[in-house]
Amino acid sequence: MSRQQPDGRWRTVESPRRRLSGEFKTHVVLLFLAGLLANVPLAWWFSRALSALIKRFAEAADRLGRHPDAAALQRSGPPEIVRAADS
Secondary structure, three states: OEEEOOOOOEEEOOOOOOOOOHHHHHHHHHHHHHHHHHHHHHHHHHHHHHHHHHHHHHHHHHHHHHOOOOOOOOOOOOHHHHHHHHO
């Protein structure tokens, strides 16, 4: 920013440009990788649990499709699966 002084000269004020240090960038990358590694097992467990429910639902639907006179199945699991079984 510049401003003209009463005597006609200009005074310029600049803030120094801050650059991210290499050490800071390294810390950010390491924190990102640590967070990623910490979340991978959680995501794996969550996907296994969710896919197991869907697999059980698909197997039950297949069983009922092949044997329409089969005994009714017990409805259990998340509300979405129970609603899908009722439809």
